[in-house]
Amino acid sequence: MALVLGLALFATCWFIHLIVWRIHRPQAYPIWLPAIFFVLPLLGAIVLNLYPIPLFQVKSLELDCVKGVLLHVMLSCSYICGYAGIIEYSPTAEILFVVDRHMPAGISERALNVDSLTECSLTGKRVDHLVAAGVTKLEEGRYALTQTGKFIACLSKKYRTFLGVAGIGEG
């Protein structure tokens, strides 16, 4: 029951997400995705609570409902985090696609040129995102961190220190 409920809840939310995206893909997906995957089911639960349905009155199913909701939350968190990999074009993936096109002979590292990605679509695009999100700011021709950016940098460093790896990743 928990497995079916969790998967059904996630699948329903994902179908609503597909319909919304097909009508008009929103730019503010960090707001839309949590709204679809978390707020909508919560509203649904509130509405269902107002109209008692015999199935949900069965005490023995309460734990299954909790486990089902837990699975839905984990699946939704994974999907929302993984969505960045869908909306952004991973350089790692583009490298593999280029190597795949040259199989079985392969390609030398020197000849590896990922034409699908440009400076503008890599560093440039990310810098624009960070400025638009208020994480970095441009002052007198130099990029600096805002308070939000400093918090993110500090959090990342502390996380990596706890994990036992170098303070800054390789990027």
Place this chain on the structure above:
Amino acid sequence: MILIWILLLTPVTTFVSTAIIIRIQKFSLDQVSAQNACFLAGLMNGSGILIVSLCLELKKGNHDPIAIASLILYVFAFMFCVNFLNWFIYALTETSMHIHIVALIGHYGSLSHDELYSLYNKNTIITVRIPRLLQLGQLKRKDEQLVLSGSWVLMGAIGCRILRRILGIPTRPELVKRES
């Protein structure tokens, strides 16, 4: 109820296990990359949770094969998500271009446009990923040529392309320019 509490704790135990594995492997001859440490921690925690949940279910006297199979699938799905999120948070700090730019600017205090691009550009972004793919077993060197050796990262990338097509997002970066 005990299972729910155990499941709620697994993200923490998986994260702590990852940190322990990374620290222990520094003393061993066989170096495990941090990414592989994430997967190893997930596998260990997942196996442990599966055994505990099966024991709890059998202790309740439930021997129904469908219920047992359903429980196994549930734990697998749950731990897959925990493992993915554990790896994702690490990958965010290690490979995310956004976070790397933030970390660079934070490290240097401030950077001009040219300074930032000299530190982090298309060449550095691609160059740093090749050893990572070699370490993950996705690429290997064969007579000075890079060839595919593993497939799961490529399969993930193809999965993303399929999802883009379903969601109506341009499937390749060069198509984004055409769309705009």
